[in-house]
Amino acid sequence: MNIVIIGAGQVGSSLAASLATEDNDVVVIDKNAERLRYLREKLDIDTYQGNASQPDVLESANVINADMIIAVTSSDEVNMIACQVAFLLFRTPTKIARVRSVSYLDHQELFSKDAIPIDVLISPESLITEHVYQLMSHPGALQVLDFANKKVQLVAVKAQLGGKLIDHEIRDFADHIPDVDVHVVAIFRKGRAILPDGDTVIEVDDEIFVIASVQHIRVVMSELSIVEKPYKKIMIAGGGNVGGNLASLLEKERYQVKIIEQNPETAGYLAEKLDRTLVLEGDAADEHLLQEEDISNIDVFCAVTNDDEANILSAMLAKRLGARKVMALVNRPSYVDLVESGIIDMAISPQQITLSGLLAHVRQGDIVSVHALRKGAAEVLEVVAHGDQQTSRVVGRTLVELKLPPGSTVCAVVKGSNVVLPSNSVVIEENDHVIIFLSDKRYIPVIEKMFQVGMGYL
Structure with a gap:
């Protein structure tokens, strides 16, 4: 595909890097010459310097031949206008835009062919909020x-000493929890992906990706690590879009929530908006304030301000003062691994979360969702099978007959309301949702082609 990416920031650069390895023709537009130079040297892509909301810049970047435009600058207005110009002047088929402002998102009627013709809206704050909420749950x-309308979940768990299946073969799942269908999708051991079989032995510190029906996930996790009590008391540092929306979600689920916000106006707004959340005006890195608010009895401290350093420092302080778990929103990729190797339990990467949201709309074929694993090292696709034995490479075939690329495996097949875990006898039928793990993203085009409907495949 010919893809034009507007914005060479962290999300735009990561997206360009991902798409450039998959046989796409990629052009990146940005006003920053230094960013573009770095991308040209690192990736096999074209770049163009300029303001992408201007018609002459889009024309010079060959948008007229683009299959898709993805606008992910830091400006909602530039993203929206670029999509509008691309449609009106060049009839670009697919327009995707990152839009952050709730003021725009609350008026969906703005985004139509008669107004601002954007096909897909990506809201990073909404994606991040949902991601953190799932971790809390x-x-x-x-x-x-989540896959197949939340019928099935894939969860990553670190194997811990004390887990029932430590030093056991994967096949022992069947003896431990005989009434639960579970499939171990992948194991990351010392940073390397392993496609496991029944003989694979689970070791301490393995990062294990398992898939099962939603109602069985908790019992599956209990086999691999020490069971943690449900979280109840949550403290959020930062009352911006992510912090405020997260508090709103959590208080509805009967969590006890406190939110610390330094800006008096924002704190006042949150106090009026939230019903059961205690809003505190102050600095989340204030040791006295944290102790006053009983930080040692907090189950999760989650720092989601716009400042990486503030998030990291407040989370480290909260952990030292006794918080059970601490999370920090970290924008800089170079910080993520560094942070997680220290006392912070989890670094939340907005760019990887946003990238997953974008990739589902970039992939070809009927791909419902795409999720990056291990900070983008691998991916899981949910793709819908269409056609019949004459028009499809997959419909009517058993899983063992599929010619999957190296490092790929089927995690599950969802047939209507039934979740079927992989076995050689499973036959893919029309409208099945097939969930596939890929340890090497270079083979994504192969998967896309397999599921495209055409004539004369037999």
């Missing part, structure tokens, strides 16, 4: 992904 999980 699944104590001990490193990542929680």
Whole structure:
């Protein structure tokens, strides 16, 4: 595909890097010459310097031949105008824009062909809020992904000493929890992906990705690590879009929530908006304030301000003062691994979360969702099978007959309301949702092509 990316920030650069490895023709537009130079040297892509909301810049960047435009600058207005110009002047088929302002998002009528013709809106704050909420709902999980309208979940868990299946083969799941269907999708051991089989032995510190029906996830996690009590008391540092929306979600689920916000106006707004959340005006890195608010009895301290350093420092302080778990929103990729190797339990990467949201709309074929695993090292796709044996490479075939690329495996097949875990006898039928793990993203185009409907495949 010919794809034009507007914005060479962290999200735009990560998206360009991901798409450039998949046989796409990528052009990145940005006003910053230094960012563009870095991308040209690092990736096999074209770049163009300029303001992408201006018609002459889009024309010079060859938008007229683009299949898709993805606008992810830091300005909502530039993103929206670029999509509007691309449609009106160049009839670009697919327009995707990152829009952050709630003021715009609350008026969906703005985004139509008669107004601002954007096909897909990506709201990073909404994606981040949902991501953090899922972590709160699944104590001990490193990542929680929903598939097939939340019928099935894939969860990442770190194997801990004391877990029932430590030093056991994967096949022992069947003996430990015989009434639960579970499939171990992948194991990351010392940073390397392993596609496990029944003989694979689970070791301490393995990062294990398991998939099962939603109602069984907690019992599956209990086999791999020490069962954590459900979280109840939550403290949020930062009352911006993410912090405010997260508090709103949590208080509805009967969590006890406190939110610390330094800006008096924002704190006042939150106090009026939230019903059961205690809003505190102050600095989340104030040791006296944290102690006063009983930080040692907080189950999760979550720092989600716009300042990486403030998030990291306040989370470290909260952990030292006794908080059970601490999370920090970290924008800089170079900080993420550094942070998680220290006393902070989890670094939340907005760019990886946003990238997953974008990729589902970039992939070809009927791909419902795409999720990046291990900070983008691998991906899980949910794709819908269409056609019949004459028009499809997958419909009517058993899983063992599929010619999947190396490092790929089917995690589950969802047939209507039934979740079917992989076995050689499972036959893919039309409208099945097939969930596929790929340890090497270079093979994504192969998967896309497999599920595209055409004539004369047999």
